[in-house]
Structure formats: structure tokens, C-alpha cells
Amino acid sequence: MNKIKILTNGFIKENPTLVLVLGTCPSLAVTTSIFNALGMGMATTFVLLMSNALISLLKNVIPDKVRIPSYILVIATFVSIVDLVIQGFVPALSASLGIFIPLIVVNCIVLGRAEAFASKNTVFDSMLDGIGMGIGFTIAITIIAFFRELLGSGTLFGQTIIPFDGILIFVLAPGAFIVFGFTIAAVRWLQNRNK
């Protein structure tokens, strides 16, 4: 039961994007289409899983004073791996996410989980936490991308759903801020109603 709780904690209750409001930059930038959002979500989940596992493994070896640079180094290593894999196997995704793949390094969610969870818990728990938080992040940005793609161009996964030209503003920068704002407000409303 406890293990399930660790895993599902990141889904809704402590959703890193919609409740804790961490990692806002990629949530705004890559949510122009569901394809991009899912790609970004999977890349971040992989980095979270691997860095949480390795940091938890090394938690007794890393000296306390240099822990943040050490964490950053571990995270940067896995981000470079993901970057090269995406460039090699899914060049279309690499082109549309661009600079935001290397920027997973400075995504506060990854460093935040390393510091708050992986440095204090067992390897297995840390891996569960990494997967849970990664899935929570993926869910959140996919919801934002769903509305932006549907309203902005009338498509989902590139398939036409509503045959109209689309409201251009939702694809552009202002739409990202506005949809993200309303999504957070909706999640808060739902949480308060359940209390």
C-alpha cells in the first residue's frame, strides 16, 4: 500500500506542474501539440527515474557540501544520453523540442526530487517516486497540450477533429500562459470541492 502511495503521490495530490508549479518553462514551451508534450514527458520521466535511482544509490558517498553540483552532474549525464537518443531515433521530435531537451537539466522538478526524496530514501522507493513524478508531469503537460492543439489548430495528434482554421492565439505564446493559468485554477477548484 505504501509503495503505491509513493508512486501515485505525483499523479494528482502533489502533481509537480499543476500543484507545486515547478518546471514551468517546458510546460509552456513544448505544449503546442500533444506529440511534443508526450515526447517531453517521456524524456523527463526517464531522466527523473535514472537520476533518482543513481542519486539514491550514491547518497552515502556524496559529501554533503558538494551535493548540489554532484546532483547536477548526474542529471546532466542522463539528459545528454536522452538528447543523443532522441536526435538519433526521433529527429522530428528533436527538431520541434530543440533547446528544451538540454534544458531538462535545469528543470526544477528533477533537482527538487533528488534533493527532497532520493537523497533520503531507498533506491526502489526513489525509482517509484521518479516514475510517479514523471507521469504526473506528463499528464499535466498533455492536458495543456490537448487544449492548445484542439483550440489552436483544431487537431489532435495531427488528425483534424474540428474542421476550422483554429484560434491562432492558442498556438502562440499568450495562449500557453492563459491555458496553463486556467488549468491550475481548475485543478485547485476540483481539489477544494473534494474536501
Add this chain to the structure above:
Amino acid sequence: MYYILMIIGAVLVNNIILAQFLGICPFLGVSNKISTAVGMGAAVVFVMTLATMVTSIINIYLLIPFNILFLQTIVFILVIAALVQMVEIILKKISPPLYQALGIFLPLITTNCAVLGVAILVTQKFPTSIFDSVIYTISIAVGFTLAIVIFAGIREQMDTVDIPKGMQGVPIALITAGILSLAFMGFAGLV
């Protein structure tokens, strides 16, 4: 003329926060008061310029000649983290008043994606010229300061307004940022 267009483009048209979504965390986090926003802006101008200068030198004289560009992300983030620490120590020693003003913002900047983001962007945009990279970075940082100060001004006014409970805090801030970004889109086509 080339540089004037570049500066206008970086400050107004492709504003780093409102059009490129970099540095959103400090934009939302330290924009409650105009004075703190100005301090953050100044710290970002300082660190970003220094960081890009160092990373573009490393990129041109180390990473490209030795053909190890795949190490770019790791090298850049370590250099930036070390640089911020160093700036903090040096400022403390040389100029205590400046340290007082910028001090609290410096640790925040290490995890600011704008600094790493710009360092990487610049290597793609100006792969060979350090001078162009630095000018471009300064204008981007000025754009960051402009956006965060305007936003802090709006948020100060918003304190007096009655906002529905669910919208308070981050949601209304994001929607305000969206409207501000809409306003900045008016500059599109200027360059």
C-alpha cells in the same frame, strides 16, 4: 544598424520570457515588488553576460576544435554553477554593497533555465563570434529585466483587487503574463 536591429529583436520582439518561455520561475517567483524585480534583473544581466562570455569561449576554443560538442550540456551547467559561486565569493570580498543588493538572487540564478538556455542558444546563433554573442546576451538580459519589472508593477496593483479564490496567486499571474505577452506580440514585424 545590424546591432541595433539585433538589440531591438532580442529585447522586444523575441522577448526571452514572453516569447521564448525561458526563466519563468524567477518571473513568477520574485515579481511581487518592483524593487526586488529590479534587483533580480540586475543580477541576471550580470551573471548571464559573464556566463555567456565564458561558455562561448569554451565552445569556440575547446569543444569545437576537439570535436566534443556532445559534452556541451554537462560542461555548460558546471561552468555556470561554478561561475555563480565564484561571483558570489568575489563580490562578498570586493564590493559588499553590491553583494547586499544582488546576493540573495545569485543562488537562485544557478537553477534559472534562462542562463543555460541563452548560453546554448547563442552557440547555435553565433557559433564563431564571441563579440556578437555577448551583445546579444546583454540585450536578452535587458529584455528579461524589462518584462519582470513591468510584470511586478502590474502585480503590485493587483494586490488591491478582489480576485476569485481559485484564481489567486499563480493562475491569475499566468493569465496576466499571457495578456502581457499578447501586448508584446504587437512588436512582431518591427524587425
